[in-house]
Amino acid sequence: MKHLRKLNNFNSYLSILSGLDSAPLRRLDWQRNTAEALEEYSSLIDSSSSFRAYRAALAEVEPPCIPYLGLILQDLTFVHLGNPDTVMTSQGSKVNFSKRWQQFNILDTLRSYQQVPYSLQPDDDITSFFNDFSDHLAEEALWELSLRLRPRNTPRANQR
Incomplete structure (x- = not known):
């Protein structure tokens, strides 16, 4: 996630954070430093005040950037x-140019992040790690694994 943040890849950053914050994983015991790091990472994408921290960070980035698409769609x-x-x-009914101007500004900001390409080289180890996501687990399988790792009514070893 640190590398994704350095690359201004907020969409992937949030995807990983969402996966780690899913209920089957959230209920597991985490080492204190891992739990603290996740809380720190979560602060950037805090949805309070209309994602204020994220919007401030996004306003400061230099392209290239991959913004969080969900928030762009929400704004639109x-x-x-x-x-x-x-x-x-x-004179009668007229086009609401204020609405169109707001929509244009959202999309123009998105376009501005695409003006500079990333200069990344493919890495076969990373590509093979993701393995086309063919070995992903469905929600039910994640819950089964989570319950095997920490059965229900088992006290947490590390409180967050």
């Missing part, structure tokens, strides 16, 4: 649903 949806397509004027 908010603008779309929260503003009418047309406004009534003395």
Whole structure:
């Protein structure tokens, strides 16, 4: 996650964080330093105050950048649903250019992050590690494994 943050790859950063914060994993015992690191990583993507910390970090990055797509889609949806397509004027119904301008600004910001390409070289070890995600576990299998590692009603070894 540190490397993803350095690369300004917020979308993958959040994907890993979401996976680690899933219920089957969250219930397991973590070493104190790991639990503290996860809390620190989570602070960047804290959803309170409309993702204030994330938006501040995003405003400071230099491209290239891969922003969190979910928040972009949320912002576009908010603008779309929260503003009418047309406004009534003395001349009748007109296009709501304010709404279109807000949508343009969101998409233009996204476009600006794509103006500079990443200069990364493929790494076969990393590629093979992900293995096309063919060995992923479904939610039910994750719960079974989690319960094998720490059965229900077993006290936590390390409290967060």
